Every structure is written in structure tokens, then in C-alpha cells.
Amino acid sequence: xxxxxxxFDTREQSTSLLQTHKVLRNTYFLLALTLTFSAVVAYIxxxxxxxxxxxxxxxxGFYGLLFLTxxxxxxxxGIIATFxxxxxxxxxxxxxxxxxxxxxxxxxxxxxxGATAAVxxxxxxxxxxxxxDMSFLSGMMFTLFIVLLxxxxxxxxxxIPALQVAMSGLFVIxxxxxxxFETSNIIHGGETNYIRATVxxxxxxxxxxxxxxxxxxxxxxxx
Numbered sequence: 001x002x003x004x005x006x007x008f009d010t011r012e013q014s015t016s017l018l019q020t021h022k023v024l025r026n027t028y029f030l031l032a033l034t035l036t037f038s039a040v041v042a043y044i045x046x047x048x049x050x051x052x053x054x055x056x057x058x059x060x061g062f063y064g065l066l067f068l069t070x071x072x073x074x075x076x077x078g079i080i081a082t083f084x085x086x087x088x089x090x091x092x093x094x095x096x097x098x099x100x101x102x103x104x105x106x107x108x109x110x111x112x113x114g115a116t117a118a119v120x121x122x123x124x125x126x127x128x129x130x131x132x133d134m135s136f137l138s139g140m141m142f143t144l145f146i147v148l149l150x151x152x153x154x155x156x157x158x159x160i161p162a163l164q165v166a167m168s169g170l171f172v173i174x175x176x177x178x179x180x181f182e183t184s185n186i187i188h189g190g191e192t193n194y195i196r197a198t199v200x201x202x203x204x205x206x207x208x209x210x211x212x213x214x215x216x217x218x219x220x221x222x223x
Contacts, residue, residue: 024186026194030082031201037083038090038202045094052095061088066199073195082195089206100213108220112213119172120205123179127187134184137177144174165218171211178204 053061065085072078100109127134151167182200185191191200 019192020187020189023192023194023197027186027197027201030079030194030198034082034086034198034202035205038086038093041087041090042094042097045091046098046101049098050091050094052099053092058092061092066203069199070196073193078195082199085199086202089202093206093210096210096213100217105217105220108213108216112209112216115212116205116209119176119208120179123176124183127180127183131187132184133188134180135188135190137181141174141177141181144170144177148174161218165215168211168214168218171207172215175204175208175211179208 065081065088069078069081069085072081097109100106126132148167148170151163151170155163155167179201182191182197182204186197191197
């Protein structure tokens with residue numbers, strides 16, 4: 001009886017491990033596809049000289065498509081929604097990049113891209129190598145989210161450079177923590193849906209890139 005239970009537990013652990021590897025593999029594959037698609041949309045947006053969407057369009061598009069993607073995450077339509085969501089974010093990046101390139105700041109864009117890739121791979125590699133459970137970050141991330149929300153509202157009215165630097169720095173910390181948390185959540189079986197996992201990582205990468213770009217810009221102005 002004891003031997004049968006051991007065999008059953010071993011099979012269950014093996015099945016769980018295979019499922020985790022499948023979710024992780026599908027997540028990184030879909031993430032690579034959506035990043036490529038988003039980059040293509042950003043390039044098209046830049047080539048056509050499309051205007052930067054206003055704050056209302058950006059918020060409605062972001063949260064509307066995010067809600068749609070999460071609601072369809074358990075169906076095949078969720079993949080289409082994921083590409084719609086990441087494509088929209090790519091469109092919002094295009095006008096920003098045009099502004100930097102037009103101002104002769106393309107070197108900052110390249111530096112921000114390189115730093116974003118380095119942070120993402122470093123965070124992912126750390127969790128995948130150590131297998132450390134990063135669930136303890138959830139409390140800190142919730143607190144940071146509240147601070148960022150208050151800071152964004154305050155920044156709309158105050159427009160203080162020091163506050164902008166602080167906000168961008170906190171966004172970098174929040175995005176990095178989100179990458180650590182989500183990767184850990186996948187490998188420990190907390191996230192079993194690769195569409196939701198992909199969207200979470202994509203948003204973290206997007207926020208990380210924009211925040212690093214803002215920081216580099218603010219620091220370059222002070223030189």
C-alpha cells in the first residue's frame with residue numbers, strides 16, 4: 001500500500017513538472033511572437049507618422065484589451081486578443097520613438113532597449129536557476145502599485161522633475177519585481193495559463209522599457 005502511494009505521488013509530481021514546463025515553454029514562445037509583432041506595429045506606426053494617442057484612448061485601449069484578453073484566456077480567441085493587446089501597445093510606442101529619433105536621441109532608445117533586455121534576462125535567469133519562490137514580493141508590489149497610482153495622479157497636476165524621476169525609478173523596481181514574481185509563479189504551478197502569463201510579462205517589459213527611457217532622458221537633461 002505504501003509503495004503504491006509512493007508510485008502515485010511520483011507520477012503526480014512528474015505530471016505536474018511536465019505541465020509546468022509546458023506552460024513555461026508556451027509562455028516564452030508566445031512572448032517572443034508578441035514582442036516581434038509589437039515591434040512590427042511600432043515600426044509601421046513610426047513609418048506612417050501616426051500621432052500619439054491621448055490619455056483617454058490609451059487607458060481605454062489598454063484596460064479594455066487587457067480585460068478582454070484575460071476573459072478569453074482559456075480559449076483560442078485569447079491568443080487573438082493577446083496580439084490585439086500587444087499590437088496596441090506597439091502602436092503607442094511608435095510615436096514615442098519617433099519623438100526621440102527626431103530629437104537626435106536614438107542612442108537613448110538603443111540603451112533603454114539593451115537595459116530592458118538585460119534586466120528581463122537577469123531576473124528570469126535568476127528565478128529559473130535558483131527555483132526560488134518569489135511569492136513574498138506580492139505585498140511589496142501591492143504597496144508599490146498604490147504609491148505609483150497616487151504618484152501618477154499627483155504628477156498630472158504638479159509636473160515636478162524630481163517626482164518624475166522617482167516615479168520612473170519606482171516603475172523600474174515594480175516591473176522588475178513583476179518579472180521575478182510571474183516567472184516564479186509559473187515554475188511553482190501558481191500560474192497555469194500561458195496567455196495570462198505572457199500578458200503579465202509583456203506588460204512588465206513594456207513598463208520597464210518606457211520607465212528606463214524616461215530615466216535616461218531625465219538624466220541626460222541634467223548633464
